């Protein structure tokens with residue numbers, strides 16, 4: 142089965158080399174970095190590491206970057222597409238268990254969860270926001286999950302074709318969940334480790350941003 146790893150990236154020159162080499166060490170070949178008009182050397186380093194680099198000419202957001210990467214992978218006949226963050230928070234070693242149910246034909250999409258076990262050292266403020274998100278998603282879409290904003294996920298070709306990502310920015314994560322429900326895709330949560338480093342904590346989303354994502358989502362739901 143042809144596996145493609147889609148990595149949305151924005152200003153990740155400090156860690157992108159390690160992220161790509163970790164994937165290569167685990168024998169993943171089709172590594173697609175979608176550089177969203179980074180101001181640093183992310184593209185250059187990713188290219189040097191042997192990734193395919195797709196460039197947005199303006200910054201469009203993580204959702205738009207994932208869509209670009211998925212469209213490209215489908216054109217290249219991908220059977221399984223994995224979305225993987227560029228900031229070093231995801232582990233290549235988790236991909237094998239993530240894609241297992243897809244390979245066996247038991248799921249169309251597998252979602253990584255950091256809350257199915259205690260291996261991820263999630264900061265308290267993140268935990269609170271993410272746990273609240275669980276109830277929001279349950280109430281809005283009727284989907285019961287333990288982790289609703291995890292960038293590590295894998296989907297088969299059918300799911301990748303059916304899921305429409307219209308939100309350019311971070312709201313795409315909940316949009317994907319809404320699409321799972323709407324398009325009646327078979328989904329499964331798989332335990333994964335999310336690494337919290339000083340770098341990722343400094344660079345990642347603030348609680349305020351997370352709150353804004355949920356507010357935007359609710360507005361979208363009301364307007365739709």
Ligand SMILES: Nc1nc2c(ncn2[C@@H]2O[C@H](COP(=O)(O)OP(=O)(O)OP(=O)(O)O)[C@@H](O)[C@H]2O)c(=O)[nH]1
Pocket residue numbers: 148149150151152153175176177200201202203206207225226227228230290292341342344345346347
């Ligand atoms: N293409 C693109 N990627 C982005 C953008 N913003 C962030 N990213 C990438 O998306 C991934 C996740 O971004 P984060 O800001 O860490 O978001 P997060 O992991 O959901 O939040 P944290 O748990 O706080 O780290 C990283 O690989 C970033 O480089 C953007 O505007 N465009």
Ligand SMILES: [Mg+2]
Pocket residue numbers: 226228230341345346
């Ligand atoms: Mg992050």
